[in-house]
Amino acid sequence: MSSHLPEKNSRTRENNNQATINIALAGNPNVGKSVIFNQLTGLSQTIGNWPGKTVEKKEGHLNFSGYRFNIVDLPGIYSLSTYSIEEIVSREYIVSKDVDIIINVIDSTNLERNLFFTFQLLELQIPMIIAMNQMDILRKRNIDLDFNLLRDLFKLPVLPVVAVHGTGVHKLLEKAIEMVYPPETNSLTNKNRLKSQELSLITTFGKEVENKLVMLLQSIKNSLTNGDNKFHYPPRFLAIKLLENDEEILKLLNNDSQFREAIDYANEYRKQLEEYHGEDIHTILSSEIYNNINAIIERVIKIRSQKELKKASIADKLDHLTTHSFFGYVILALVLIGIYMFTFIIGDFLGRLIENFYSNWTQAIYSVFGENNFLINLFWDGALGGFFGGLAGVLVYVIPFFFVIEILQDSGYLPRAAFLMDRMMHAIGVHGKTIITMILGLGCNVPACMGCRIMETEREKKISLALTSLVPCAAAMTVVMGLVGRYLGLGWVVILFTINISVILLVGRILNKIMPGKCTELIMEMHEYRVPNFNVIFKQTWMRTKGFIFKALPIIIGLGILLEILLIFNILEPINFILSPITVFWLGLPAVTGLFLIYGILRKELTLVLLSLFAANVGLTVVELLTPIQMITFSLVTMLYVPCFATIVIIAKNSSWKYALQITFLEISLALLIGGIVHFGFLIFSGI
Amino acid sequence: MVSKVKKDQKPLLNSNIFKKCLTECEKGEEVIVLKVNAGLKAKRRLANLGILPGAKLKKKQDAPFRGPLEVIVKGSSLVIGRGLASKIIVQCDESCNN
Numbered sequence: 001m002s003s004h005l006p007e008k009n010s011r012t013r014e015n016n017n018q019a020t021i022n023i024a025l026a027g028n029p030n031v032g033k034s035v036i037f038n039q040l041t042g043l044s045q046t047i048g049n050w051p052g053k054t055v056e057k058k059e060g061h062l063n064f065s066g067y068r069f070n071i072v073d074l075p076g077i078y079s080l081s082t083y084s085i086e087e088i089v090s091r092e093y094i095v096s097k098d099v100d101i102i103i104n105v106i107d108s109t110n111l112e113r114n115l116f117f118t119f120q121l122l123e124l125q126i127p128m129i130i131a132m133n134q135m136d137i138l139r140k141r142n143i144d145l146d147f148n149l150l151r152d153l154f155k156l157p158v159l160p161v162v163a164v165h166g167t168g169v170h171k172l173l174e175k176a177i178e179m180v181y182p183p184e185t186n187s188l189t190n191k192n193r194l195k196s197q198e199l200s201l202i203t204t205f206g207k208e209v210e211n212k213l214v215m216l217l218q219s220i221k222n223s224l225t226n227g228d229n230k231f232h233y234p235p236r237f238l239a240i241k242l243l244e245n246d247e248e249i250l251k252l253l254n255n256d257s258q259f260r261e262a263i264d265y266a267n268e269y270r271k272q273l274e275e276y277h278g279e280d281i282h283t284i285l286s287s288e289i290y291n292n293i294n295a296i297i298e299r300v301i302k303i304r305s306q307k308e309l310k311k312a313s314i315a316d317k318l319d320h321l322t323t324h325s326f327f328g329y330v331i332l333a334l335v336l337i338g339i340y341m342f343t344f345i346i347g348d349f350l351g352r353l354i355e356n357f358y359s360n361w362t363q364a365i366y367s368v369f370g371e372n373n374f375l376i377n378l379f380w381d382g383a384l385g386g387f388f389g390g391l392a393g394v395l396v397y398v399i400p401f402f403f404v405i406e407i408l409q410d411s412g413y414l415p416r417a418a419f420l421m422d423r424m425m426h427a428i429g430v431h432g433k434t435i436i437t438m439i440l441g442l443g444c445n446v447p448a449c450m451g452c453r454i455m456e457t458e459r460e461k462k463i464s465l466a467l468t469s470l471v472p473c474a475a476a477m478t479v480v481m482g483l484v485g486r487y488l489g490l491g492w493v494v495i496l497f498t499i500n501i502s503v504i505l506l507v508g509r510i511l512n513k514i515m516p517g518k519c520t521e522l523i524m525e526m527h528e529y530r531v532p533n534f535n536v537i538f539k540q541t542w543m544r545t546k547g548f549i550f551k552a553l554p555i556i557i558g559l560g561i562l563l564e565i566l567l568i569f570n571i572l573e574p575i576n577f578i579l580s581p582i583t584v585f586w587l588g589l590p591a592v593t594g595l596f597l598i599y600g601i602l603r604k605e606l607t608l609v610l611l612s613l614f615a616a617n618v619g620l621t622v623v624e625l626l627t628p629i630q631m632i633t634f635s636l637v638t639m640l641y642v643p644c645f646a647t648i649v650i651i652a653k654n655s656s657w658k659y660a661l662q663i664t665f666l667e668i669s670l671a672l673l674i675g676g677i678v679h680f681g682f683l684i685f686s687g688i
Numbered sequence: 689m690v691s692k693v694k695k696d697q698k699p700l701l702n703s704n705i706f707k708k709c710l711t712e713c714e715k716g717e718e719v720i721v722l723k724v725n726a727g728l729k730a731k732r733r734l735a736n737l738g739i740l741p742g743a744k745l746k747k748k749q750d751a752p753f754r755g756p757l758e759v760i761v762k763g764s765s766l767v768i769g770r771g772l773a774s775k776i777i778v779q780c781d782e783s784c785n786n
Contacts, residue, residue: 078736083729112762113738279741280728286735287742325752419767423755432756432767521769522756523733528765 020068021180022098026090026121027105028114029076030412030527032133032163036105037073038539039169045539047547050089056453058543064173067181072099078113080120081282082248084456091248094124095232101176102128105161108138108145111301115293116286122154122203125234129175130158136165142304149300153202164533202296205288208276212269213239219265223258242266243273244281315529322416332417336439339404343443344474347397354396395549397444397474402541405440405447410532415524422522427509432522434464438504441471445647447544448473453654459517465651466511466663469643470504472497475604479638482608483631487623492632500639503670586672587633588679590625600638601645607638629682633675641671710757710768710776713747719778720744726775734776738762745778 025033037045041060050057058073074093075086082088094102104121106114121128132145150158157175161168204210216239224235231238231252241249243266253259270281277284322331362380369376408414417439418432425432433454441448448468455461472480485493576583579594592614593607600607611634615625626634642664643651652660707722721743724731734740738761748758748765757773759766768776 079732081732081736083732110762110764113764116736116738280731282728282732282735283724283740286740290738290740290743323749323751323758328752415767419751419756419758422751422767422769423753521730521772522767523730523737523769523772524767525737526758526765526767 018063018066018068019181020070021176022100023069023071023176024094024099024102025071025073025105026094026102026117027076028078028107028110028117029525031076031105031107031110031114032161033073033076033105034540035163035533035536036103036131036133036161036169036172037071038536039163039166040069040173041071043539043542045543047543050093055085055089064170065177067177069173069176078117080117080124082246088248091124094121094126097232099126100180102126103131103172103176104128105131105133105163108132108134108160109141111297112290112293115296116289118154119203119289119293123234123237123240125237127179128156129172129179130154130156131161131168131172132158133161133163135160135168136162144302144304146300146302150296153296153300202292204292205285206291208273209243209285209288212243212273216242216262216265216269219262220259223256223262238262239266240285243270244285245270318529319416322413323419328416328420332420335408335413335417336442339408339439340442340474342404343397343400344477346400347443347474350396350399395545398446399541399545401440401443401447402544403537404443405451406537406540407532408436410530410537412527412529415526418522418524419526427505432524434460434467437464437468438471441468441473442477443474445469445471445473445643446650449643449647449650449654450544457517457520458655459515460520462655462659463508463511463515465655465659466666467504467508469647469651469663470500470507470640470667472500472639473604473644475644476639478605479608480635483611483622483626484635487631488628496632496635496639499636499674503640503674507666507670582672586679587637587675588683589630589634593634597637597641601642604638604644607634629678633678636678637671637675639671640674641668643667707777707779710745710747710759710773710778711770713778713780715747715749717780718744718746719780721776722779723777724775725777726772730772730775734768734772737766739766739768739776 025037027033037058037060040062042062044062045058045060048057048059055075059071060073061068061070063069072093074090077084077086077090080087080091082091093099102121104118106118108114118130130150132147132150135145138144145160147158147160157179159168159171159175161172163169205213213236217235220235220238220242224231233241233249238249238253239262242253242262245266250263253263273284274281279287322328365376365380414433414436417435420432421435422432425434434452436454437448437451439448440451445468448471449465452461452464452468455464480493480496484496575598576591576594579597580591583589583594583597584591593611596607596610596614599610611625612622615622642648648660648664651663710719713719721739721741723741724734724739726734731740739745739759743761746760748760750757751767754770756767756769759768
């Protein structure tokens with residue numbers, strides 16, 4: 001065992017005398033990190049955000065063998081550079097005092113690529129365990145790995161794991177205990193884990209690079225000993241990063257004049273290396289790393305038999321079908337419809353159950369307390385009304401949604417969709433991944449907007465958020481179907497839907513022009529299709545639902561209370577009056593609709609629900625209340641005018657409140673504009 | 689196996705070999721990357737995924753409507769946008785028309 005161990009013995013026992021071990025799970029996307037994380041942490045998981053960032057932070061814990069393990073599942077990344085927030089966040093977290101051990105999860109069927117990231121982790125010189133996952137698949141291909149050699153080469157524990165079966169997972173924990181709390185108490189624990197230790201030889205670069213690094217290292221070490229070492233990063237890491245011109249490290253060191261010399265050297269050496277090799281520094285270093293990786297792989301791979309699998313597997317056939325020039329799109333359309341119907345049907349069903357439950361109780365309560373009891377109104381109608389409204393209106397769509405996202409993501413279909421749609425997405429300023437969030441938006445904008453965090457740049461994320469929130473969700477379509485579809489025919493539904501889509505395309509083009517920066521090119525790994533792991537999916541769905549409940553629901557309830565208060569104090573009636581220039585004059589709608597549209601901010605289908613209720617109350621049918629043009633206008637406005645409140649909150653959480661309000665304002669303007677055009681257009685047209 | 693970028697000789701870009709961009713490759717063709725003429729950020733992302741000078745690629749297919757490309761590199765599939773793919777210069781053998 002190497003000498004790079006944390007100062008664990010100097011740590012006091014925390015948590016009622018229970019020793020803790022903090023683990024970070026790191027690795028490429030789709031290697032099975034989440035599966036391992038789920039198995040270890042089960043329902044103790046929380047999904048939050050890294051402080052001040054829009055990156056997801058997944059944490060959980062478990063007790064094992066008398067120790068308490070705190071586990072953080074880092075985002076799946078390919079390197080530790082500074083080009084994405086996920087990478088920066090991961091890098092900073094790993095070197096913080098909060099991590100005792102990294103478990104690097106590797107997809108053993110994809111060694112070359114995965115090891116590239118491993119090398120990046122090695123540079124941080126933190127105690128690490130390598131978990132070779134998917135060993136079952138590897139063995140099915142008649143390939144095995146020489147684990148002893150791997151351990152020798154990396155000078156780290158390397159353990160085989162089959163995450164989906166749970167094999168080997170607990171051995172990881174046992175090894176972690178061994179490393180963090182070694183049995184020999186007067187061990188060689190290195191109090192200062194930044195002391196440079198004997199790195200395995202495999203991480204050495206080529207001669208020219210190493211020569212420069214040695215000199216840089218010297219300069220850095222001098223600067224470090226002169227001042228106090230407030231950096232968590234090992235000196236060699238700093239040297240490599242300076243050579244690479246790493247932004248974040250430069251920011252860190254630039255303030256310190258003692259590093260001036262090192263920085264100057266680094267710039268000089270970099271120029272020399274780039275001139276000599278005719279490539280930029282990243283390419284040079286990456287090439288050398290891959291050379292080392294290939295040397296390792298040559299030695300550790302054991303091919304057991306020469307028999308190759310000639311026949312295309314089911315996964316291959318499925319891949320071929322779903323990316324086919326014709327069938328691919330057919331399947332995409334079917335998936336779209338399928339998601340939509342799945343959410344709609346289940347959401348509707350559950351929603352109705354809940355609504356019945358609520359209204360039955362409402363009857364009961366009213367009969368006991370009367371309808372105009374202030375407290376009852378505030379609590380039952382307002383708070384609980386908001387709560388049930390949130391449940392019935394949003395959550396029942398959100399849950400099947402999260403479920404479907406997880407299935408699509410896990411099975412591997414989403415990248416295929418992006419592959420097919422990338423070209424068209426470019427026309428509206430985003431790339432293929434946005435089609436994914438937009439498809440999801442057809443069911444419910446809330447999880448769809450949450451999904452926008454998969455975008456790589458801030459710009460794309462913002463455009464995706466705007467466009468996704470314009471997609472008519474199931475709730476909005478309920479209004480369209482229930483009004484226009486029912487009274488004017490399905491043809492009009494299609495027309496309205498098309499108008500909505502056109503608006504999306506238009507907004508996309510405009511945003512693409514006015515937002516600074518360019519759309520990044522699609523670079524995406526497309527892993528093989530695989531059978532979704534339902535255990536993981538259920539847990540993930542529950543996790544996301546939990547997260548949603550605790551974040552968005554309180555706000556929805558608060559709004560419910562607010563609206564109830566306004567109703568009680570009769571502030572709402574005047575609102576209709578205040579809004580009438582917009583509703584009556586501009587949109588040509590009856591004045592009462594003002595109120596319905598306000599409620600619609602909470603849940604879009606409320607606009608129709610309240611309309612129907614109102615009609616019933618005054619003894620009219622909906623047809624008598626609204627003319628066909630008014631129905632069209634009303635539906636269009638409902639589809640476009642604002643994202644529902646939960647969505648606004650999610651947009652804010654994924655970018656900023658300022659942007660969320662900007663989008664809201666944009667959509668209100670669009671809705672009014674189009675509503676006005678329809679209204680006045682019709683007037684002019686019929687007047688001709 | 690990835691061929692090593694020789695340390696004692698400049699990359700082969702200027703010598704007399706056939707080269708073309710990735711977008712010009714045929715379906716199923718196996719090529720070796722010579723150079724990536726993209727911005728630093730894109731180059732870095734590609735390198736992280738294994739596309740850098742010396743890497744062996746196999747082109748799997750093009751997306752319809754001049755969309756992205758799917759290539760196999762380092763044992764798994766990658767999708768690359770068309771614009772970026774056209775900046776990846778690869779070496780092909782003598783049988784390809786330049």
